[in-house]
Amino acid sequence: MEITPRILKGFRDFLPPAEIRRKELVRILEDSFRSFGFVPIDTPLLEYAEVLLGKGGGETDKQVYRFNDHGGRDVALRFDLTVPFARYMAMHRNELNLPFKRFHINKVFRGENTQRGRYREFTQCDFDIVGTDSVSADLEIVLMITSAFAALQIPGVTVHISHRGIFNRFLQAHQVQDQSVEILRTVDKLRKVGEEETLQTLQTLTSPEIAGKTLAFIGASGSFQEILTTLESLAGGPCPESQTLREIGTALETLVTPGTVILDPSITRGLDYYTGVVFETFLKGAEGIGSVCSGGRYDDLVSLYSKEAMPGVGASIGLDRLLAGLEELGQLPGTTAAADVLITMQDAALTAHYHELGQRLRARGIRCEVYPEAQKLGRQFAFAERKEIPLALVCGLREHQDGTVNLRILETRENHQDLTEEQALEIIHGLLPR
Amino acid sequence: MEITPRILKGFRDFLPPAEIRRKELVRILEDSFRSFGFVPIDTPLLEYAEVLLGKGGGETDKQVYRFNDHGGRDVALRFDLTVPFARYMAMHRNELNLPFKRFHINKVFRGENTQRGRYREFTQCDFDIVGTDSVSADLEIVLMITSAFAALQIPGVTVHISHRGIFNRFLQAHQVQDQSVEILRTVDKLRKVGEEETLQTLQTLTSPEIAGKTLAFIGASGSFQEILTTLESLAGGPCPESQTLREIGTALETLVTPGTVILDPSITRGLDYYTGVVFETFLKGAEGIGSVCSGGRYDDLVSLYSKEAMPGVGASIGLDRLLAGLEELGQLPGTTAAADVLITMQDAALTAHYHELGQRLRARGIRCEVYPEAQKLGRQFAFAERKEIPLALVCGLREHQDGTVNLRILETRENHQDLTEEQALEIIHGLLPR
Structure with missing residues (x-):
């Protein structure tokens, strides 16, 4: 009896094309983080529920995948990368x-509602500097955000920055x-619900005068x-x-392109967690998808597990949201081609020859796939085109005896006949983007 | 009340040093796979239990992390990458x-016994060619294995190959x-239990004569x-x-270094799943840890989900076992340095300057970390040394006014004073390995 192949909702x-892009994006981010001296860590996907949820309560709990394992332990799948990081720092x-x-x-x-492009399994990309409360670290996180997006070659990225402390002083x-x-x-929802509804809610919470001043505060305009x-x-x-904020603003004048980082007092981040600078990041033309990189400074990462406080500053890129935004803007980086060259098979007796040719091309930095069956050439060319492979090499018994190959450019259907391998390599290198 | 930070047994x-190495290893493997035209995919960590376990039964079931989610669905964490791949191919x-x-x-x-270096969360690395039963595909998987290990620059790797079909004909x-x-x-356990015990078991199963012939079969020696x-x-x-096997052996004569691929009839792979060529891979000097890359040809990947058969051939690298083996041999690739250069902070008033310097170095391909606090230099140097950062730049008010920097080589405690930035860059580039 067959089982219907299906996957869970929200998963x-x-x-391959999507996964190639994801991996490419992640590599660029990793290289960017490494260039600043950030180093990678990893933690288990499954942890003791108590360790993950101790602080939680409320909404998060209901969304957590939690169960008893074989040993009767109360365990849960991680719902973010911050709590495991706190536990990690307390332990290590x-x-x-x-x-x-x-x-x-x-x-x-997170087992949340799957409407509006939300997934139950998604990728986060967190970066933090802990163990210091220096302005240099705040500045560096902003610089890290702008540098990461620059490395991704995404134009029109703006980082909106503010400071929880000034808003608290205002209050x-x-x-x-x-x-x-x-x-x-309420202020955090301004972008979603609009100015009028925000004003009404603020009036209910405070007074018409203070509500007005609050809107004046969060709507302040001009240069940084x-x-x-x-x-x-x-x-x-x-x-x-x-x-x-003044020190950060002054330093940024020489460090980033003008207009890249904006002082925006409407940015407050809803979470109680943040205590200092806070930031959100928007893609020009795709502001509707919300912030693609948010974060801020916090007083104590490890309070749940340790008495010894650990301040820090960090941010998180929502990889799925970022990819959705880039797709909307037509700015996805990289190519999704499966290979550079398809080595077609004309005669199964030449199998070893095709693989030798493949190894020589790979040694020269060319990605190449050997077609595994001696089928009609037209079918093999169509196969290459569907996989976005731009070039094909053809070699039958005669060419093998002559020591030559034929090269076909699939897009233009142009054929280069009877090339030596070196001639073919030269043309291939000239045609490939990198 | 504080919560004790701890993690689950087997997780x-x-x-950072371990994760840097893991990521480096994975990147080399990914590049190697991509060079052959293998493309990446991903599947959910959590699936319907029925989809994952339909075929299973027996031992696997007890090891599976299985539970009911919020919607009452019977779900499980994947226990390998083969079953999800079969489901994926049937769907897509x-x-x-x-x-x-x-x-x-x-x-x-897998919630299995954690003795003997086994983990409950571990990384697999699978690669397969499906939809063809050609010899070319069998050959390519062998070539992929040898090329992947060559890319990792691991010497003394041998791939042991055999064919289920010949053994079946013998039986x-x-x-x-x-x-x-x-x-x-029984034969699959030969390496573990030794020849004598294997012979005894075979005698019980068959006859003294056939047991002897079986040992002669699996112990055959000579060239391929x-x-x-x-x-x-x-x-x-x-x-x-x-x-x-003859075609594969002949092709390999020109494709790989002699002695890299060995015909070894004692390789049978215990699983019923395999129907054709089978292989295992051993690290010279670390044979005791077992095969680090195993696989073979199968008749039908998707039989659980579809009537339309899909033959294939593939292999899997156990990343944790491979890393353990390389560590044992002292052959772990790459460096675990957090950065190339530490830009020390002598004066917090120069924070922007240090970050500007950092950005200019990064633009020239140098990984550099800016120390975020103006602490004693000795402490900052010690920090760099603990993180394996080989070089430090020092710039105080005077140097800033003069437009110079000092460069310290931490290992030798050698200092280069009053360099222009270009001079410093030249020395740095000369000292870094890449």
Whole structure:
């Protein structure tokens, strides 16, 4: 009896073109992180539920894949890369050198609603600097974001930055700090629900006057330094937090292309977790998909597991969302060709010859596939075209005896006949993009 | 209340040096597969239990992480990459171009005994050619194995190859084909239990005469072609299966270094799954850890899900076992340095300058880390040494005003003073291995 082949809702198979692109994107990101001295780590997909959920509660719990294993242990699949990182730092802090910079790109699981392009298995890409509260680390995370997107060759990326502390001072100056959590959440939704609804909610939470001032605060405009001055005056004057932003803003003037990093006080990040700078990142033309890289500074990563505090700053790229955005913009990097050259098979008796030819081409940096059966050439050419392989080599008994090959450019159907292998290599190298 | 940070038995955290090596190894393998036209795929970690276990039964079932999800679905974590590949091919055969060559490197889960270096979460690396039963595909998998290990620059790798079909003919010739499963399993354990115990078990299963002949069969020695002739005579003469081996052996004479691929009739692979060529791969000097890459030809990948048969040939590298073997041999590839250069911080007022310097070095291909706090230089040098960073740049207020930097080679404690940035770059490029 046959079983119907199917996969779970919210989970995905990746066909080769999609997986080639994902891997290419991940490699570029990894190289970019490594160029800054961030190093990779990995943690188990499955952990003790207590370790992952101790802090959690609320919404996250219901979304977690949790069960009892063979030994009766209460276990769960990780739902993000932050909690495992906290557990990791608490366990391994003495084996690592602080300040510690790591990246982690891997899958996480959430059994949430699968509407609106959300998946139950998706890839996160986190990078953090922990064990320091220096402005240099805040600056470096911003630089890391802009450099990573530059490496991906995505034009029109803007990083929106703000500071939780200044907003808190503003709330204190107007004596609404007790509503801070609700106000933060309301402001965080501004982009989604619009100004009018935000104003109404803020009026309900505070007063018409403070609601108006809050909108003035989060809507401040001008250059980085102009906005900063507005914020300072609304928040009761300069403060250490505004000084941090000023230093970052000044340093960025020489470090990034103007307009790449924007001071945007409407960025607050809904989570209580953040205590300092916060940022979100948008793709020009695909702002609708939301932030593709978000993060901020936090006071203590390991509070759940240890008394010894560990401050840090970090950000996370949602790889699936980023890919969706790039696809929308037609800016997916790289090629999805299965190989550079198809070595066609004209005669099975020449099998060893085709594979020798393949090995010689590979030694010269050419990706090549040997067709495994002696079928009609037209069928083999069509096979190459469907796999986006741009070139085909043809060699029958006569060519083998003469020591020659024929090269076909599939797109133009142009044929180069009776080439020596060196001549063929020269033409191939001239035609390939890299 | 604090939670004790801990991980599940059989699961592992990877510290940066280990993860750097794993990623390096995976990249080399990926590049090697891509050079042959194998393309990557990915499948969900979690699947319907029925889809994964339909065929299984027996031992595997007990080892599978299986539970009911929020929607009451009976789900399981994948325990290998073969069953998901079969399901994938049954679902997507019309979207793919046959013959299809894929690789898949990812984690699998088995709740088995954790003794003897076995893990409950480990990485497999599978590669297969499906949709063809040609000898060319069999040959290519062998070539792929030797090329992948060559790319890893591991000396002394031998691929042991045999053919199930010839062994079956031998069993038929002696009318013991009904004991074939038991005999195959017995022979498969030869390496573990030794010749004497194997002979005893075979005598119990068959007769003293046939047991002796079986040992003669699996112990045949000489060159590839000599062994093949012995096997043919013991199995009742030449047959299509021995012809396949002969073609492969002849082709390999020009394709691989002599001695790299050995005809070894003691290789049978215990699994019923295989029907043609079978292979195992051993590291010279670390044979004790067993085969690091095994596989073979099968008649039908998708029989569980579809009536339309799909033959194929493939192999799997056990990444954890391979790494263990390489570590044992002291042959782990690559370096585990966190960066090439540490840009030390002498004065926090120069933070932007240090990051600018960092960006210029990165643009020239140098991995560099900026130390985020203005601490004592000795402490920053020690930090670099612990992270295997070989070089440090030092720049204080005076050097900044003069437009110079100092370069320190950490291993020798040699200092190059008052260099221009170009001079420093030249020295750095000269010192780095790549």
